[in-house]
Amino acid sequence: MGVGKGTTARAFAKEYGVYNIDTDDLIESKENKEIKKIFEKKGEAYFRECEQQTADWIEKCVTGTLISCGGGFYKVKNLKKLGTVVLLDASFEWIHNRLKTAKNSKQKLAKRPLFQDQKKAKKLYGEREKAYKKVADVVVNVEGKEMEEILKEIAKKCKI
Numbered sequence: 001m002g003v004g005k006g007t008t009a010r011a012f013a014k015e016y017g018v019y020n021i022d023t024d025d026l027i028e029s030k031e032n033k034e035i036k037k038i039f040e041k042k043g044e045a046y047f048r049e050c051e052q053q054t055a056d057w058i059e060k061c062v063t064g065t066l067i068s069c070g071g072g073f074y075k076v077k078n079l080k081k082l083g084t085v086v087l088l089d090a091s092f093e094w095i096h097n098r099l100k101t102a103k104n105s106k107q108k109l110a111k112r113p114l115f116q117d118q119k120k121a122k123k124l125y126g127e128r129e130k131a132y133k134k135v136a137d138v139v140v141n142v143e144g145k146e147m148e149e150i151l152k153e154i155a156k157k158c159k160i
């Protein structure tokens with residue numbers, strides 16, 4: 001949540017001339033609702049089902065594409081069948097601080113239902129930290145780094 005998956009994926013796609021898709025965008029489009037509204041109206045469990053359906057579609061239909069995802073997507077059953085898993089890593093405090101001090105920070109926090117309560121968000125981060133590292137093929141620490149450096153590190157570690 002807020003580490004920069006979407007932004008980095010878009011920058012990477014531009015730099016390396018590949019196509020990229022985002023699982024949250026795909027879900028919003030299919031459901032014709034913003035993520036926030038899906039959580040409000042149908043609940044988190046339903047959203048997780050949407051993520052699994054998206055993962056199933058990716059496994060069946062998508063190749064040669066950079067995919068960014070939501071922070072909970074790592075839980076889909078077939079994650080390791082989808083491709084190289086890149087973890088963008090940063091501390092909770094750093095992520096929270098960047099979101100908090102961003103230009104339209106209210107909006108950025110509001111669109112993330114699981115980031116509404118800072119204590120709960122930190123707890124979730126703590127619970128996921130180990131699991132993220134376990135599923136990742138490649139880990140790139142992004143804290144305090146310029147985008148150019150992040151992109152180079154991803155490309156090098158993924159041998160692109």
Ligand SMILES: Nc1ncnc2c1ncn2[C@@H]1O[C@H](COP(=O)(O)OP(=O)(O)O)[C@@H](O)[C@H]1O
Nearest residue numbers: 001002003004005006007008098102108146147
């Ligand atoms: N490398 C970066 N440098 C500066 N700001 C960034 C960078 N990556 C992301 N951001 C900012 O951080 C916020 C969260 O990024 P986003 O890509 O939406 O994260 P995620 O997809 O992981 O939730 C956005 O406001 C974005 O503009």
Ligand SMILES: O=C(O)C1=C[C@@H](OP(=O)(O)O)[C@@H](O)[C@H](O)C1
Nearest residue numbers: 001002024035070071072112113
């Ligand atoms: O961490 C999570 O469980 C979620 C992260 C969000 O995406 P970002 O990681 O882009 O904020 C979005 O998928 C949804 O609000 C749930």
